[in-house]
Amino acid sequence: xxxxxxxxxxxxxxxxxxxxxxxxxxxxxxxxxxxxxxxxxxxxxxxxxxxxxxxxxxxxxxxxxxxxxxxxxxxxxxxxxxxxxxxxxxxxxxxxxxxxxxxxxxxxxxxxxxxxxxxxxxxxxxxxxxxxxxxxxxxxxxxxxxxxxxxxxxxxxxxxxxxxxxxxxxxxxxxxxxxxxxxxxxxxxxxxxxxxxxxxxxxxxxxxxxxxxxxxxxxxxxxxxxxxxxxxxxxxxxxxxxxxxxxxxxxxxxxxxxxxxxxxxxxxxxxxxxxxxxxxxxxxxxxxxxxxxxxxxxxxxxxxxxxxxxxxxxxxxxxxxxxxxxxxxxxxxxxxxxxxxxxxxxxxxxxxxxxxxxxxxxxxxxxxxxxxxxxxxxxxxxxxxxxxxxxxxxxxxxxxxxxxxxxxxxxxxxxxxxxxxxxxxxxxxxxxxxxxxxxxxxxxxxxxxxxxxxxxxxxxxxxxxxxxxxxxxxxxxxxxxxxxxxxxxxxxxxxxxxxxxxxxxxxxxxxxxxxxxxxxxxxxxxxxxxxx
Numbered sequence: 001x002x003x004x005x006x007x008x009x010x011x012x013x014x015x016x017x018x019x020x021x022x023x024x025x026x027x028x029x030x031x032x033x034x035x036x037x038x039x040x041x042x043x044x045x046x047x048x049x050x051x052x053x054x055x056x057x058x059x060x061x062x063x064x065x066x067x068x069x070x071x072x073x074x075x076x077x078x079x080x081x082x083x084x085x086x087x088x089x090x091x092x093x094x095x096x097x098x099x100x101x102x103x104x105x106x107x108x109x110x111x112x113x114x115x116x117x118x119x120x121x122x123x124x125x126x127x128x129x130x131x132x133x134x135x136x137x138x139x140x141x142x143x144x145x146x147x148x149x150x151x152x153x154x155x156x157x158x159x160x161x162x163x164x165x166x167x168x169x170x171x172x173x174x175x176x177x178x179x180x181x182x183x184x185x186x187x188x189x190x191x192x193x194x195x196x197x198x199x200x201x202x203x204x205x206x207x208x209x210x211x212x213x214x215x216x217x218x219x220x221x222x223x224x225x226x227x228x229x230x231x232x233x234x235x236x237x238x239x240x241x242x243x244x245x246x247x248x249x250x251x252x253x254x255x256x257x258x259x260x261x262x263x264x265x266x267x268x269x270x271x272x273x274x275x276x277x278x279x280x281x282x283x284x285x286x287x288x289x290x291x292x293x294x295x296x297x298x299x300x301x302x303x304x305x306x307x308x309x310x311x312x313x314x315x316x317x318x319x320x321x322x323x324x325x326x327x328x329x330x331x332x333x334x335x336x337x338x339x340x341x342x343x344x345x346x347x348x349x350x351x352x353x354x355x356x357x358x359x360x361x362x363x364x365x366x367x368x369x370x371x372x373x374x375x376x377x378x379x380x381x382x383x384x385x386x387x388x389x390x391x392x393x394x395x396x397x398x399x400x401x402x403x404x405x406x407x408x409x410x411x412x413x414x415x416x417x418x419x420x421x422x423x424x425x426x427x428x429x430x431x432x433x434x435x436x437x438x439x440x441x442x443x444x445x446x447x448x449x450x451x452x453x454x455x456x457x458x459x460x461x462x463x464x465x466x467x468x469x470x471x472x473x474x475x476x477x478x479x480x481x482x483x484x485x486x487x488x489x490x491x492x493x494x495x496x497x498x499x500x501x502x503x504x505x506x507x508x509x510x511x512x513x514x515x516x517x518x519x520x521x522x523x524x525x526x527x528x529x530x531x532x
């Protein structure tokens with residue numbers, strides 16, 4: 001209703017939903033005076049994300065959330081204490097819904113169809129999603145009809161003289177003085193038996209001070225007891241990007257307390273957001289670490305600085321970008337770090353390489369799920385140009401086999417009947433013409449009469465006509481050998497540039513089962529050389 005994506009539960013599977021649509025009440029929310037005085041109709045839609053299996057298994061209302069109670073809470077907020085903004089009303093409704101422990105997340109949409117707008121319109125609505133991590137910024141409203149905490153204190157009962165004075169209608173000067181009656185003495189308390197006498201502590205013994213509670217530590221600063229899997233994303237589009245990423249993998253693996261376990265294929269991707277800029281090269285690392293999340297962040301930032309990273313423009317070009325995508329199953333938010341990465345679920349340049357190296361991986365947190373499924377539905381999945389498998393190999397270290405030397409001119413096959421000429425020991429390397437015996441004419445008696453050629457039909461070897469030259473015929477448009485329009489133009493001087501004829505023509509990324517790309521170091525043989 002409000003958001004298309006489902007909310008994953010602790011097991012990574014989508015949670016169930018309870019929907020309330022069209023809860024209506026007259027409220028006095030708004031910034032104008034007539035809105036506060038006259039009021040207007042407000043409508044709210046609410047979606048509760050929770051696990052209903054326990055309630056369904058036992059057919060027990062106590063194991064779920066009563067939508068009737070939630071509807072009353074929403075109605076009380078709409079008709080309750082006025083607020084200037086519809087956004088505040090939506091936050092109050094979200095806080096009321098999350099007051100139920102079974103609710104993991106809530107979607108709220110507040111409609112204001114009678115808003116004071118001077119042009120024709122249908123509706124005004126504010127939609128929010130809140131959960132246990134991204135909590136509402138305002139507290140839940142008190143239930144309607146319940147007095148405030150300060151109003152619950154009842155006044156003390158007046159004394160007898162004050163009550164008599166309050167009940168009398170005569171002037172104070174004409175009334176007789178009231179004599180206070182002393183209260184009877186309280187009866188003596190009965191003796192207490194069975195209680196041991198108080199034994200004071202001996203002198204000189206100081207009681208121990210109460211233990212102070214341990215301060216609450218930021219989970220981003222807590223180092224794990226055992227190694228934790230951390231997912232790191234790399235990207236670059238300035239300078240020698242592939243060489244930079246290759247060196248960054250080595251630098252990250254050298255961090256004390258962190259070990260790189262897997263490296264994904266290299267993806268060339270179109271830039272997402274920001275100004276016009278070159279394509280990016282992206283990769284994903286799977287590592288294990290005993291460092292805290294914030295220690296990993298600072299170590300990755302030092303690697304960025306080593307490669308000249310400058311933060312001048314958001315989503316701008318960069319020499320190296322290192323991001324922590326996920327740290328175990330930790331879900332935490334701070335000003336300098338949010339885990340998992342808040343936009344990882346939308347970025348194909350992270351999800352596609354990650355799914356290649358870990359097909360069963362799961363992105364935790366709000367909006368997460370199976371990485372392979374998220375990669376297939378990512379908004380920017382069409383920007384994946386190609387993937388390279390052996391990109392970590394330095395092209396300078398790879399020696400291509402030398403092609404076979406072509407035969408020297410004039411050294412074709414020699415008839416077995418002719419003696420092999422001897423190569424001269426000095427002079428030119430080419431065999432002199434006089435060392436090659438001239439072709440002997442066939443004696444007339446060696447040829448049967450019916451096979452003898454007439455003298456005028458004999459053509460001297462030096463007068464043999466040249467072969468006709470034929471113009472090449474271009475292939476048909478539907479031929480598999482017809483040239484295809486290129487989707488990208490990789491740099492010709494970079495080792496990671498894949499041939500343009502290996503890029504798919506109709507889609508940018510193919511699943512692993514029908515992948516059509518070849519690693520950059522692989523070049524298919526030419527069609528004319530396959531039979532040689």
